[in-house]
Structure formats: structure tokens, C-alpha cells
Amino acid sequence: MHFDLGYMLTLFAMPAFWKASLTVVELSGLAWLFAVVLGFPLACARMSGARMLRVPAALYIWLFRSLPLLVLIVFVYNMPQLLPATGGVLSNPFISALIALALTETAYMAEIHRGALLSVAKGQYEAAAALGIRPVGTQRLVILPQALRIALPTLGNQFVSCVKLTSLASVISLSELLLVGERLYAQNFLVMETLLACAIYYVLIVTVFGWAMKYVEHRMNTAGRKPATMSAEQVATLRGTLPAPAAAAAPASGKGAPPALALKGLHKRYGEHHVLKGIDLDVRAGEVVSIIGPSGSGKTSLIRTINALERIDGGEIILFGNTFITATDRADIPRVRRGVKDIGMVFQGFNLFPHRTILENVTLAPNYHGRGGRALTAARALALLDKVGLLAHAHKYPHQLSGGQQQRVAIARALAMEPAIMLFDEPTSALDPELVGDVLAVIGKLAREGMTMVIVTHEMDFAMSISDRIAFMEGGTVQLFASPAEIRQQPGAGRVRRFIGLGDAPCGDAGAVASIAPLAPVVPVAAPVAAERAA
Incomplete structure (x- = not known):
């Protein structure tokens, strides 16, 4: 049996294949986006100190990484047998496949995000806290951009997996590439030609996405950017337009005024190690x-307690006569x-x-x-x-x-x-x-x-x-x-x-x-x- 190259080439002009390719792009793209977005809070829950968040997140990741995707697709598609009210939605093969794929991919994405979050230095969290940025703002402005840059190559690789996994949706009669190919070679028995055409379609989808990911990586790669130093003329011109820097705050410092900072009986322990043993200190304005x-x-521990980066175990910190931190706060x-x-x-x-x-x-x-x-x-x-x-x-x-x-x-x-x-x-x-x-x-x-x-x-x-x-x-x-x-x-x-x-x-x-x-x-x-x- 000879290889029919002419027939294979005609498949690239067949509307059914391009429509199936669009279905693959939509299914994999949506599942990937949902997983990227949902995986981040799941990763945060997995890293949380609160057991009520950490344990359910860990169970979700364990379960959906353990379940074969094929089994999950069939289960979701047949869910209306258990819950008839879901029939209007889950009877659609595309929606069932999307839900199953997103559930599975979210578990993997959560672990990718967790690895990226663990790679961000602890000092980044502390710097944001010292600037008064709330936890949500810290994640949005400081941590998430860095974590995404770290995770980007792995996230791109996960999209490639999503594209290939869409072929499993053929078991619930979703008209994606593999199912269209199977129907064709069942009629003409040109298996190799048809499957090779399907493979080329998959390669094209992945290649286009790979180019897009490289562009995003390039945009996010600050290390590759050239230093932008102003010339002396630019500095002189700009300097003439700038306001004078704000002077240092000058709170009341006369006789009888409270100290700017007062530490009263400060204690700090790390487990059994007693680092600060009743520190009394005052700093005038x-x-x-x-x-x-x-x-x-205990010098660094002391200064970190003043800024509430470390919790104190005893005593009180007072700012300008007002209580700032106590051991119970x-x-x-x-x-x-x-x-x-x-x-x-x-x-x-x-x-x-x-x-x-x-x-x-x-x-x-x-x-x-x-x-x-x-x-x-x-x-x-x-x-x-x-x-x-x-x-x-x-x-x-x-x-x-x-x-x-x-x-x-x-x-x-x-x-x-x-x-x-x-x-x-x-x-x-x-x-x-x-x-x-x-x-x-x-x-x-x-x-x-x-x-x-x-x-x-x-x-x-x-x-x-x-x-x-x-x-x-x-x-x-x-x-x-x-x-x-x-x-x-x-x-x-x-x-x-x-x-x-x-x-x-x-x-x-x-x-x-x-x-x-x-x-x-x-x-x-x-x-x-x-x-x-x-x-």
C-alpha cells in the first residue's frame, strides 16, 4: 500500500478539519485560562497557615491529579443520570469536556503556582508589608507578577498538554481533530495520511501558541533590557521641574512631649529560644x-518588632504616646x-x-x-x-x-x-x-x-x-x-x-x-x- 500524499494535502483545505482545529483551540485555551486563574487562589490556600483552607486545597489537588482525565470526562458527561437538572448544560459535549479538563488542569496549575510563589523571596512580602500594602495588594502588585514570570515557561508547557488532552474528548463525540480524522479513515481506510494531517494541525496550533508565549516572555524579561541612563542635560532639565522633597516629619518634641517611640518590657521568643528579654527603650522625636x-x-529581632514584622510575646510598643502593638495584638x-x-x-x-x-x-x-x-x-x-x-x-x-x-x-x-x-x-x-x-x-x-x-x-x-x-x-x-x-x-x-x-x-x-x-x-x-x- 502506497502513501497517498495528494489526499493528505487535500485535508488542509477541508472545512471540517479547520472547524475541528478551532474547537481544539477554544477547548484547550479556555480550560488553560480557567486553570491559570483558579489555580492561583488554590495555591494560596494550599500554602495558607489556616488548616481549614490548606487541607481542602490539598485534597482537591490530590484527587484531581489522581483521576484519569478520560474517566473524569465520561463521568461529567454522564452526570445528568445522577443529577437530571444538569442535563441542559452537561449534555453539551464541549461544556462537559471543558469542565473536566479545567478541573484536572487547575490541580496541576495550583502546584505550578505554588512552586513559583515559593520562589519569590520572603523579603518581597516584608517590603510590601513595611510599605503598608495589604495582603491582596501585595499579591496583585508585588508577588503575582514575579511568580508569573517564574512560572511562565511551565504554564506554556501545560497549555501544550491541554492541546493534546483535548483528543480524549472524542469519547463523548466532541467533533475535535481526532474524531474528525477517525470518521474519515473509517470511510476510506487511509489511516496514515489522515493521522499525519491531524498531527500537523496539532503542531501548527502548538507552534502559534509557542510564538505568542515567547513574545510574552520577552516582554516580561527585565533582565534583557538595556540600562536607561539619563544624560546630564536631561537630568538638569528634569531637576528644574521637580518639587522640593518633603522635609522630615517634626512632631512635638518639647518638654513634656511623649517620646516618638517607647518600648516597654519587650519579649520575643522563637520556640524555646528567648531572644528579647524585657527590652525598655525610648527614642525622642x-x-x-x-x-x-x-x-x-537580638538587634534585628528588636527592630523588626518595632515595625510589626515580628510578633512580640510580651510588653508594649508605643508611638508618640499611643499604643501601637501589644503582645495580644x-x-x-x-x-x-x-x-x-x-x-x-x-x-x-x-x-x-x-x-x-x-x-x-x-x-x-x-x-x-x-x-x-x-x-x-x-x-x-x-x-x-x-x-x-x-x-x-x-x-x-x-x-x-x-x-x-x-x-x-x-x-x-x-x-x-x-x-x-x-x-x-x-x-x-x-x-x-x-x-x-x-x-x-x-x-x-x-x-x-x-x-x-x-x-x-x-x-x-x-x-x-x-x-x-x-x-x-x-x-x-x-x-x-x-x-x-x-x-x-x-x-x-x-x-x-x-x-x-x-x-x-x-x-x-x-x-x-x-x-x-x-x-x-x-x-x-x-x-x-x-x-x-x-x-
């Missing part, structure tokens, strides 16, 4: 407090962020949103909270980027900047919410030594402007030069809370002096100056800060 101490002393961070007494947070690892430009990183929270129109928030953001020396890089993506530049963007992003208090969690520890100076210079400038700041740092010289007071932590407690001058001179501060490299004995002003002199060439703005603030 306009004051810079540095928290220093050996690794593992999870703290509604977005509500507090919308208030006057906001808190800005700068993380050790930057935690910029990689799928957004530098400008979009800074404008995201103000736009979300409705703090002015988009044009106004963009102008304010550009002014802040100019303030931190990055106006020319406004349209770049985070990966196109150095570590020091990324940290300065993180500072601008926090300042965009016009916070009353700024928290810094070791802002220079992830940077190369050459990049530390620029970041410390920006922090020093904020100190001179009167911004209330709490800084966890290992930069001892910087802490001694910029701080009004320094808290030394060890073993989960504050061992000493004193000004730099008192640390240098008090006989009881020997442990702290040893830690910062000043020796055991009290030292005078000359010794203090000698100890911080090496910092001056690196951070020219930091050295005079303490003197200016004291004056």
Missing part, C-alpha cells in the same frame, strides 16, 4: 539612636501606615521589587495609598531619587544598579511615604566597603534634617559620630543606653568600649576624635553630624 552589639544579641500595619505617625523601613538586603523600575519602586506605595495623583507622586519620587543622587537612573531596574545604589533607592522608597520614624536594619552589611560611604552619607543627611531614626549597625565609627544615643545589646537585653560621650568617658562602659575598639579605660575627647578620624575621608557628611545636632 528628632533623635538618632543606634543599636549595636555582637551577633545574636497582631497589629493592623496598613491601618497604622495610613495614620500620621508612619514608620519607614530600610532592609539589610534592599528588598527592591525586581520587576519594577527604580521610579516605580518609589511610587508604588504612594499610588497604592492614594497620596496624590500619579503625576504628583512621580514628581515627588524623582525629587527623592535626586536627593539620594540617583535621578539619572530613575528608569533602570534594580539589577542594573550597584548594591550601594540599590540601598539608596530603598531609602528613597521608604521616604516616599513621608514617615515620622525611619528604621534601618544593618543598611551597609550587604555592601562592598567601597559602597558603604554613599549610603552612610544619605543617612547622615537625614540625621541633620531632624529625621527620627533607629539604626541597627556594625559601623561603629559611624554610630559614634551620628548618634544622639547608642543602645548596646547583649544576650537579649540592653546592657547600656547612653550618648557617645558617656560611652567614651563612663567607667562602667568598658565592655562597650572594648566592643567598638576604644579599649577598656575611659577616653577623653582627643581619643574619641582619633577613633573616628579614619571615617572622615569615606563619609564626609557623617563626622560633623553629632556636633551639629548637639549645637
Whole structure:
């Protein structure tokens, strides 16, 4: 028996095959879209800490990944025998096949989404929370775009599977490609020619979709985009149109005014590990407090509790005389962020949103909270980027900047919410030594402007030069809370002096100056800060 090429070619002009191809595209496309959309909340439920959400989601995924699709299609199509009221809908083979395919694919899509969500760094959630973005907004603006970019190749592969699985719908007499082909070769017995034509139709469908997916991947691939740096002329022209950056908030700081921040008997445990053991601390409005101490002393845990990124197990956190967090309260961070007494947070690892430009990183929270129109928030953001020396890089993506530049963007992003208090969690520890100076210079400038700041740092010289007071932590407690001058001179501060490299004995002003002199060439703005603030 010879292969009839001419007959096979005529099949590509047959309307029945093109109509069947359209049915395959519609069925696979709709099932894939439903599964992509429904799979995301199912993945979120699967990852939820609430058992009443997690267990049903896990059972659904287990069941529909275990059931053969062919069995499910036949079962759905014959459902009217059990529920006659469904006959008007499920008697349609297309609808029955769509429901069965969508149910199955949703289970697989949920696991694809879950893997992508697990790949998004935890810091992205924390950065969004620190900006006061609610969980739904966090998923929509921050997490979902990143997760989709991660999952996109696998989602495309799943569509290919959907296209091929539509052939199983032939068992309920849906006129898709395979059934049309079967009816033809049952009449003329040209099996190979007909099946090869069917295969080519499937390949064409998958190929066209593959091109579309490549285009989407290209559009979402920020790593392949060229850096967009403004020229000096563009920067100068733009700078002349920008508003002045908002000054640091200046709450009441006179005699009798409550401290900007007060920690009362703060306790924090991780299981059996007691990290914070009754911390009492106060920060006056306009004051810079540095928290220093050996690794593992609880510094980072302390600053994260202030911003409600960690729940406290005892004590109270008070902002400007009003209770912010207690041990029995999870703290509604977005509500507090919308208030006057906001808190800005700068993380050790930057935690910029990689799928957004530098400008979009800074404008995201103000736009979300409705703090002015988009044009106004963009102008304010550009002014802040100019303030931190990055106006020319406004349209770049985070990966196109150095570590020091990324940290300065993180500072601008926090300042965009016009916070009353700024928290810094070791802002220079992830940077190369050459990049530390620029970041410390920006922090020093904020100190001179009167911004209330709490800084966890290992930069001892910087802490001694910029701080009004320094808290030394060890073993989960504050061992000493004193000004730099008192640390240098008090006989009881020997442990702290040893830690910062000043020796055991009290030292005078000359010794203090000698100890911080090496910092001056690196951070020219930091050295005079303490003197200016004291004056």
C-alpha cells in the first residue's frame, strides 16, 4: 500500500478539519485560562497557615491529579443520570469536556503556582508589608507578577498538554481533530495520511501558541533590557521641574512631649529560644539612636518588632504616646501606615521589587495609598531619587544598579511615604566597603534634617559620630543606653568600649576624635553630624 500524499494535502483545505482545529483551540485555551486563574487562589490556600483552607486545597489537588482525565470526562458527561437538572448544560459535549479538563488542569496549575510563589523571596512580602500594602495588594502588585514570570515557561508547557488532552474528548463525540480524522479513515481506510494531517494541525496550533508565549516572555524579561541612563542635560532639565522633597516629619518634641517611640518590657521568643528579654527603650522625636552589639544579641529581632514584622510575646510598643502593638495584638500595619505617625523601613538586603523600575519602586506605595495623583507622586519620587543622587537612573531596574545604589533607592522608597520614624536594619552589611560611604552619607543627611531614626549597625565609627544615643545589646537585653560621650568617658562602659575598639579605660575627647578620624575621608557628611545636632 502506497502513501497517498495528494489526499493528505487535500485535508488542509477541508472545512471540517479547520472547524475541528478551532474547537481544539477554544477547548484547550479556555480550560488553560480557567486553570491559570483558579489555580492561583488554590495555591494560596494550599500554602495558607489556616488548616481549614490548606487541607481542602490539598485534597482537591490530590484527587484531581489522581483521576484519569478520560474517566473524569465520561463521568461529567454522564452526570445528568445522577443529577437530571444538569442535563441542559452537561449534555453539551464541549461544556462537559471543558469542565473536566479545567478541573484536572487547575490541580496541576495550583502546584505550578505554588512552586513559583515559593520562589519569590520572603523579603518581597516584608517590603510590601513595611510599605503598608495589604495582603491582596501585595499579591496583585508585588508577588503575582514575579511568580508569573517564574512560572511562565511551565504554564506554556501545560497549555501544550491541554492541546493534546483535548483528543480524549472524542469519547463523548466532541467533533475535535481526532474524531474528525477517525470518521474519515473509517470511510476510506487511509489511516496514515489522515493521522499525519491531524498531527500537523496539532503542531501548527502548538507552534502559534509557542510564538505568542515567547513574545510574552520577552516582554516580561527585565533582565534583557538595556540600562536607561539619563544624560546630564536631561537630568538638569528634569531637576528644574521637580518639587522640593518633603522635609522630615517634626512632631512635638518639647518638654513634656511623649517620646516618638517607647518600648516597654519587650519579649520575643522563637520556640524555646528567648531572644528579647524585657527590652525598655525610648527614642525622642528628632533623635538618632543606634543599636549595636555582637551577633545574636537580638538587634534585628528588636527592630523588626518595632515595625510589626515580628510578633512580640510580651510588653508594649508605643508611638508618640499611643499604643501601637501589644503582645495580644497582631497589629493592623496598613491601618497604622495610613495614620500620621508612619514608620519607614530600610532592609539589610534592599528588598527592591525586581520587576519594577527604580521610579516605580518609589511610587508604588504612594499610588497604592492614594497620596496624590500619579503625576504628583512621580514628581515627588524623582525629587527623592535626586536627593539620594540617583535621578539619572530613575528608569533602570534594580539589577542594573550597584548594591550601594540599590540601598539608596530603598531609602528613597521608604521616604516616599513621608514617615515620622525611619528604621534601618544593618543598611551597609550587604555592601562592598567601597559602597558603604554613599549610603552612610544619605543617612547622615537625614540625621541633620531632624529625621527620627533607629539604626541597627556594625559601623561603629559611624554610630559614634551620628548618634544622639547608642543602645548596646547583649544576650537579649540592653546592657547600656547612653550618648557617645558617656560611652567614651563612663567607667562602667568598658565592655562597650572594648566592643567598638576604644579599649577598656575611659577616653577623653582627643581619643574619641582619633577613633573616628579614619571615617572622615569615606563619609564626609557623617563626622560633623553629632556636633551639629548637639549645637
